[in-house]
Amino acid sequence: MKIIEDITEMHSLAMQLRHEGKTIGFVPTMGALHQGHLSLMQHAKKESDVVVASIFVNPTQFCPSEDYKEYPRDMEGDMEKAKGAGVDILFTPAVSAIYPEGYRTYVEVEGLSSVLCGKVRPGHFRGVSTIVLKLLNIVKPHKAFFGQKDYQQIVIIKRMARDLNLDVEIAVLPTVREEDGLAMSSRNQYLNKDERMSAAILYRSLQEARSLFEKGEMSTEKLKDAILSAFMGNSSAKLEYVAIVHPEISEEEKDVQKGTVIAIAARIGDTRLIDNIIL
Amino acid sequence: MKIIEDITEMHSLAMQLRHEGKTIGFVPTMGALHQGHLSLMQHAKKESDVVVASIFVNPTQFCPSEDYKEYPRDMEGDMEKAKGAGVDILFTPAVSAIYPEGYRTYVEVEGLSSVLCGKVRPGHFRGVSTIVLKLLNIVKPHKAFFGQKDYQQIVIIKRMARDLNLDVEIAVLPTVREEDGLAMSSRNQYLNKDERMSAAILYRSLQEARSLFEKGEMSTEKLKDAILSAFMGNSSAKLEYVAIVHPEISEEEKDVQKGTVIAIAARIGDTRLIDNIIL
Numbered sequence: 085m086k087i088i089e090d091i092t093e094m095h096s097l098a099m100q101l102r103h104e105g106k107t108i109g110f111v112p113t114m115g116a117l118h119q120g121h122l123s124l125m126q127h128a129k130k131e132s133d134v135v136v137a138s139i140f141v142n143p144t145q146f147c148p149s150e151d152y153k154e155y156p157r158d159m160e161g162d163m164e165k166a167k168g169a170g171v172d173i174l175f176t177p178a179v180s181a182i183y184p185e186g187y188r189t190y191v192e193v194e195g196l197s198s199v200l201c202g203k204v205r206p207g208h209f210r211g212v213s214t215i216v217l218k219l220l221n222i223v224k225p226h227k228a229f230f231g232q233k234d235y236q237q238i239v240i241i242k243r244m245a246r247d248l249n250l251d252v253e254i255a256v257l258p259t260v261r262e263e264d265g266l267a268m269s270s271r272n273q274y275l276n277k278d279e280r281m282s283a284a285i286l287y288r289s290l291q292e293a294r295s296l297f298e299k300g301e302m303s304t305e306k307l308k309d310a311i312l313s314a315f316m317g318n319s320s321a322k323l324e325y326v327a328i329v330h331p332e333i334s335e336e337e338k339d340v341q342k343g344t345v346i347a348i349a350a351r352i353g354d355t356r357l358i359d360n361i362i363l
Numbered sequence: 364m365k366i367i368e369d370i371t372e373m374h375s376l377a378m379q380l381r382h383e384g385k386t387i388g389f390v391p392t393m394g395a396l397h398q399g400h401l402s403l404m405q406h407a408k409k410e411s412d413v414v415v416a417s418i419f420v421n422p423t424q425f426c427p428s429e430d431y432k433e434y435p436r437d438m439e440g441d442m443e444k445a446k447g448a449g450v451d452i453l454f455t456p457a458v459s460a461i462y463p464e465g466y467r468t469y470v471e472v473e474g475l476s477s478v479l480c481g482k483v484r485p486g487h488f489r490g491v492s493t494i495v496l497k498l499l500n501i502v503k504p505h506k507a508f509f510g511q512k513d514y515q516q517i518v519i520i521k522r523m524a525r526d527l528n529l530d531v532e533i534a535v536l537p538t539v540r541e542e543d544g545l546a547m548s549s550r551n552q553y554l555n556k557d558e559r560m561s562a563a564i565l566y567r568s569l570q571e572a573r574s575l576f577e578k579g580e581m582s583t584e585k586l587k588d589a590i591l592s593a594f595m596g597n598s599s600a601k602l603e604y605v606a607i608v609h610p611e612i613s614e615e616e617k618d619v620q621k622g623t624v625i626a627i628a629a630r631i632g633d634t635r636l637i638d639n640i641i642l
Contacts, residue, residue: 187526188474189473189523191468191469192468192469213468221528221530243465244468249500251500
């Protein structure tokens with residue numbers, strides 16, 4: 085596995101690979117790699133000649149009050165894991181190279197950035213779409229791989245790719261979960277033992293809504309109620325929002341149907357977690 | 364000269380040309396071509412294997428109160444002129460293809476977009492940077508050519524290209540002028556005979572400031588005064604702003620020096636014109 089920190093070097097190598105007719109698969113990450121990331125890398129390996137993964141904790145997608153400084157970092161462990169998952173090139177640019185002095189250009193997918201998680205995290209998705217666009221321009225992949233856990237992020241990135249005429253396919257892979265259903269996340273590291281047990285409520289509540297839907301319930305309100313009451317019984321988990329929306333998240337569904345997305349965010353102690361299912 | 368309206372066809376052809384090792388020079392325009400555009404095309408021809416020009420009157424860079432509907436359009440005349448200037452491919456996408464239903468992604472070069480012309484034309488440069496990014500992604504040029512007349516636009520596009528790690532060189536060519544010094548512009552068509560005569564004041568006032576500078580005057584205030592008084596003697600031209608700024612326009616210069624930019628905007632009747640010089 086080659087490790088590249090320099091942007092120009094990464095860009096030149098990508099151009100060369102394309103020139104040689106190689107297909108490039110790309111997995112952008114913020115590091116603290118877990119099985120969710122690794123499954124994206126393994127999948128990319130199957131579909132591409134060369135797999136590039138990036139590790140970059142992107143400051144512009146954290147709000148001032150958030151955990152940019154505390155965000156888990158483990159470059160050595162990540163290198164081992166990425167190598168094991170079949171990554172050919174690990175791109176690890178410095179913050180000062182990605183956002184040099186005088187940097188001032190941002191991309192916004194309007195409307196989609198200010199709902200759901202965007203309401204609580206102003207500027208978050210502006211930071212996400214900007215860094216993803218920059219990384220796509222540097223790495224020049226044919227296909228980029230994202231996990232379904234970050235559902236709103238995927239909708240935004242797909243929309244951006246289409247709107248800006250980007251030359252890349254956005255692939256979405258299923259959320260990888262712990263045994264009790266908790267979606268894998270780098271932020272799960274923040275949880276203490278009790279919180280870790282409580283955290284299973286996110287997926288459990290989603291499963292209860294799914295089970296209602298499979299029994300024939302079509303009412304958005306009833307499904308929301310099921311999730312709300314699942315959280316009532318859990319004193320250390322605080323539901324931040326539940327949204328039952330059209331797959332493109334542009335509007336709330338009046339009646340639930342196949343393909344409808346249920347997305348939730350909750351705080352377990354100080355840790356904010358998200359999850360979603362597609363009915 | 365090949366005329367392409369379809370985005371996918373343009374994009375595929377650009378990919379093919381790049382694959383064949385051809386260099387692509389690109390001149391984006393809003394049509395109503397004049398000698399300024401043609402000189403960009405002729406120059407692109409000298410430096411590139413294939414010259415692509417686009418004609419697209421971009422609705423997102425017009426404010427609601429502005430002249431989008433009235434903006435001069437002359438596709439047949441433009442085709443002749445572009446062909447004569449050596450354009451190989453004329454790209455003429457439809458508005459509905461560039462901004463399909465549900466379109467919602469915009470690029471903003473923050474700070475630079477809200478000063479000078481951006482103050483009077485809110486949203487203008489957001490529209491400019493977005494369309495230029497889209498066109499660059501579709502046409503995939505090695506080099507794109509712009510005229511110095513739109514100085515703020517150039518600074519913004521250069522900054523965007525650098526910030527977003529775009530794979531393109533931005534080339535700037537001198538403003539082409541009428542005999543009396545008036546900068547060529549598609550909007551000059553709006554002027555009646557009297558207004559056309561008055562319009563020469565823009566460049567004449569800039570020349571007076573330059574002449575002062577060449578005599579040793581270093582004071583921003585004095586140079587501004589020279590421009591203001593040049594406009595005083597002209598009853599049908601109304602100076603909108605004069606800015607004496609650092610080449611990157613981020614801040615006003617206290618003392619003028621070589622490289623300082625003087626940019627002005629003025630209204631001649633209902634027509635808004637801009638011009639600038641680099642000292």
